[in-house]
Amino acid sequence: MGRKSFRGRKGKSKGSDPRSNGKGYPETVKDNATFKAYYKNQNILPDEEFDEFYSTLQTTLPTTFRITGTRSNAIQLREVIQNVLVPSMQSIEVDGQTYQPPMSIPWYPDNLGWQVNAPRTVLRRSQEFSKFQKFIVSETEAGNISRQEAVSMVPPLLMDIKPHMWVLDMCAAPGSKTAQIIEAVHANDLLNEIPTGLVVANDADYKRSHMLVHQSKRLQSPCFMATNHFGQQIPTMHVRDENGKTVAWQFDRVLCDVPCSGDGTLRKNEMIWNDWTQGQALGLHRTQVQIFLRGAQLTKVGGRIVYSTCSFNPIENEAVVAEVLRLTNGALELKDVSHELPELKRKPGLTTWKVMNKDGEYLTSFDDIKEKRQRFRFPASAFPPENAESMHLERCLRIYPHQQNTGGFFVAVFDKVKPLTAADRVHEGNQIDAHEIQQSETKEEELVEAVGGGDDEEVTTPQAEEQTTTSLPATTITAAEETAETKMDETPGSKRPAEESNNQAKKKQKQDVPKIQEAPFQLMAPDNPDVQKLTDYFGIDPKFPRDQYILRCEESAKNRTIYYCSKSVKAVLESKDLERLHIVNTGVRLFVRQGSLEDSNEIAPFRLTADGLPLLERVLVDDRRKIAISDEEDLKTLLMKVMPIIDTFSKETQEKLKNLDVGSCIFEFDVAKAFNKPLNKSLSLSLPIWKGRSSVNVLINKHDKRSLCQRIFGVTGSDNDNTNNTKVNTNNDVDDQSKPQDQQTSASKETTTAE
Numbered sequence: 151m152g153r154k155s156f157r158g159r160k161g162k163s164k165g166s167d168p169r170s171n172g173k174g175y176p177e178t179v180k181d182n183a184t185f186k187a188y189y190k191n192q193n194i195l196p197d198e199e200f201d202e203f204y205s206t207l208q209t210t211l212p213t214t215f216r217i218t219g220t221r222s223n224a225i226q227l228r229e230v231i232q233n234v235l236v237p238s239m240q241s242i243e244v245d246g247q248t249y250q251p252p253m254s255i256p257w258y259p260d261n262l263g264w265q266v267n268a269p270r271t272v273l274r275r276s277q278e279f280s281k282f283q284k285f286i287v288s289e290t291e292a293g294n295i296s297r298q299e300a301v302s303m304v305p306p307l308l309m310d311i312k313p314h315m316w317v318l319d320m321c322a323a324p325g326s327k328t329a330q331i332i333e334a335v336h337a338n339d340l341l342n343e344i345p346t347g348l349v350v351a352n353d354a355d356y357k358r359s360h361m362l363v364h365q366s367k368r369l370q371s372p373c374f375m376a377t378n379h380f381g382q383q384i385p386t387m388h389v390r391d392e393n394g395k396t397v398a399w400q401f402d403r404v405l406c407d408v409p410c411s412g413d414g415t416l417r418k419n420e421m422i423w424n425d426w427t428q429g430q431a432l433g434l435h436r437t438q439v440q441i442f443l444r445g446a447q448l449t450k451v452g453g454r455i456v457y458s459t460c461s462f463n464p465i466e467n468e469a470v471v472a473e474v475l476r477l478t479n480g481a482l483e484l485k486d487v488s489h490e491l492p493e494l495k496r497k498p499g500l501t502t503w504k505v506m507n508k509d510g511e512y513l514t515s516f517d518d519i520k521e522k523r524q525r526f527r528f529p530a531s532a533f534p535p536e537n538a539e540s541m542h543l544e545r546c547l548r549i550y551p552h553q554q555n556t557g558g559f560f561v562a563v564f565d566k567v568k569p570l571t572a573a574d575r576v577h578e579g580n581q582i583d584a585h586e587i588q589q590s591e592t593k594e595e596e597l598v599e600a601v602g603g604g605d606d607e608e609v610t611t612p613q614a615e616e617q618t619t620t621s622l623p624a625t626t627i628t629a630a631e632e633t634a635e636t637k638m639d640e641t642p643g644s645k646r647p648a649e650e651s652n653n654q655a656k657k658k659q660k661q662d663v664p665k666i667q668e669a670p671f672q673l674m675a676p677d678n679p680d681v682q683k684l685t686d687y688f689g690i691d692p693k694f695p696r697d698q699y700i701l702r703c704e705e706s707a708k709n710r711t712i713y714y715c716s717k718s719v720k721a722v723l724e725s726k727d728l729e730r731l732h733i734v735n736t737g738v739r740l741f742v743r744q745g746s747l748e749d750s751n752e753i754a755p756f757r758l759t760a761d762g763l764p765l766l767e768r769v770l771v772d773d774r775r776k777i778a779i780s781d782e783e784d785l786k787t788l789l790m791k792v793m794p795i796i797d798t799f800s801k802e803t804q805e806k807l808k809n810l811d812v813g814s815c816i817f818e819f820d821v822a823k824a825f826n827k828p829l830n831k832s833l834s835l836s837l838p839i840w841k842g843r844s845s846v847n848v849l850i851n852k853h854d855k856r857s858l859c860q861r862i863f864g865v866t867g868s869d870n871d872n873t874n875n876t877k878v879n880t881n882n883d884v885d886d887q888s889k890p891q892d893q894q895t896s897a898s899k900e901t902t903t904a905e
């Protein structure tokens with residue numbers, strides 16, 4: 151297996167390659183004979199279909215995106231696309247060719263997934279497409295649209311998530327699927343209550359785990375928590391259940407969207423044409439089994455677990471499924487989901503496949519490997535199981551690019567039907583003493599570590615299946631770093647002969663990722679004087695739970711930012727095992743303290759944040775800090791001028807402003823009523839404002855401002871400058887803007903948070 155890294159690929163760009171595209175790097179030749187022969191040999195498709203599959207891989211992938219954000223926001227945006235933009239893009243002709251408008255993805259619920267078939271060059275050259283393109287760019291920047299491969303949207307849709315569920319996303323970054331999970335947990339947002347569910351999004355890569363925070367930010371979920379562990383090492387946390395009993399945490403839904411070789415993304419990641427080897431799949435197989443097995447342990451009996459990859463390779467797909475079904479011994483059942491998402495075209499999972507050795511020979515069974523070293527090298531579980539039929543591997547979903555002009559994906563859905571762990575047995579009402587529980591938990595962890603076989607060489611995975619707003623470098627994952635002390639002969643039912651493992655060099659006990667010291671999250675006491683102050687100042691419903699406010703305690707920013715979390719997050723934060731959990735982020739940032747900590751006599755000690763507004767707005771009992779505005783010009787002034795002075799507003803708004811003390815407040819505006827367009831549904835817009843002595847300042851970032859201007863006034867950011875002779879302040883992000891004009895102190899200090 152090669153030790154190639156995608157990063158090294160750039161080196162190939164030098165020189166005067168005749169195929170150079172003039173940009174200094176060669177055009178990729180979209181052909182790979184080994185890849186082609188390998189998959190032909192695997193019989194992934196009938197011969198007559200294989201050519202269509204292969205030629206589709208050589209074409210460019212259409213752009214697809216998902217409308218994200220809170221339910222009501224997503225619906226508003228969908229209406230702009232459906233009713234304003236798409237009708238203006240019918241049968242556009244460019245260079246004599248007619249292009250169809252963007253279309254909603256037929257199998258994605260509620261028309262919130264979209265596909266644009268016109269190539270980029272066309273998007274630029276047609277006025278209508280170009281306007282659409284600008285709209286998409288600005289909404290993506292504002293976080294309302296997430297570019298995501300269509301097929302990557304499938305796994306969360308098959309999880310059947312409900313707002314009360316605890317959901318674990320084991321390999322979550324950059325977080326496209328996590329966003330879908332959060333949306334599902336918040337599907338009942340209009341009910342005005344915080345869901346009882348929990349979303350834990352984990353990633354082994356510390357930097358990438360921070361991308362989860364960015365991706366989920368728009369959704370502002372108090373039920374969300376980002377963590378940083380190897381998926382196979384996610385710790386057992388003991389939390390209090392609704393009856394006050396301490397139990398090991400378990401999840402109703404688990405997603406294992408594991409690191410994979412990623413050849414399903416060939417249409418987007420052209421470098422795979424050069425770098426593909428079967429060895430990548432073999433090197434990842436063991437890690438994939440380990441992650442999936444840990445996921446199975448953490449799933450509740452009666453819960454559902456979904457395994458997915460963006461690879462065509464059976465070694466990363468059906469072989470992993472078969473091995474975990476074997477190891478879990480009847481606790482998991484591969485589910486028939488043929489009736490779900492009926493418009494999604496898919497093929498059944500493979501029931502047999504081959505493993506290629508280093509000489510390019512195809513082997514069908516572990517016994518075919520004669521050479522000792524080779525026997526050690528291959529994970530026995532990479533080969534097809536003898537009882538494939540009883541496992542119903544055909545119930546797995548294979549999605550091929552030529553079926554509906556997408557990337558490739560593999561998904562398998564499982565019900566957990568029987569207990570597997572001590573936690574399962576406790577959940578079922580069995581009396582087990584603490585010592586026995588602890589022993590069982592240790593054994594469960596050991597079982598994951600003992601998952602055997604495979605190569606420990608460095609494996610490079612193209613983690614590029616997710617197109618989000620942030621572009622990523624390819625991540626290199628060292629399988630060796632992630633693999634456990636190999637105890638093949640101790641693995642129950644291991645197919646690897648014990649004699650092999652006896653010869654095996656003992657490797658280092660696997661460690662989890664090193665814990666990076668984050669500022670800890672700490673629950674505030676309900677009688678904390680700040681909580682009381684805030685309740686009185688904003689008019690927060692006294693029934694709104696006061697024991698879910700959190701502080702992030704970092705010396706430099708102590709008590710400066712106040713977050714709010716759900717009951718479920720609170721249960722985790724109260725766990726006696728909290729030290730074991732590497733939390734990267736949690737809670738919604740609600741308030742930031744103004745001025746210095748000592749300055750306790752301030753009239754308005756806290757500023758409301760844009761992040762916290764959707765949550766806070768729902769629990770205000772009166773209008774003491776709200777101003778309703780109905781004049782379109784007032785809204786324009788607010789969004790297009792930098793800290794407009796109060797005298798520039800309409801008389802009515804001036805009057806309301808003058809009656810309000812200096813401090814945070816909320817502007818409410820009924821867009822549809824004021825304009826009667828472009829939306830045909832009522833759009834009530836709330837904006838967080840700092841009201842100073844003589845001016846006001848809207849506390850949202852430049853992207854949100856631009857997106858609002860575009861939706862409400864139909865102009866893009868750049869148009870604003872031209873048509874209104876006013877400049878949208880492009881320098882003022884939230885933090886700059888949030889500095890009240892009348893109270894400007896040392897700028898950055900004031901907005902320091904522990905994030």
Ligand SMILES: C[S@@+](CC[C@H](N)C(=O)[O-])C[C@H]1O[C@@H](n2cnc3c(N)ncnc32)[C@H](O)[C@@H]1O
Pocket residue numbers: 302320321322323324325326327328352353354355358379380381382407408409410437441613615616625627632
């Ligand atoms: C296919 S990507 C996940 C994509 C993600 N689910 C999404 O939809 O945006 C795989 C992720 O697994 C992470 N990863 C690699 N090894 C891991 C491990 N042992 N445990 C958990 N995460 C791992 C990588 O950092 C990468 O972000």
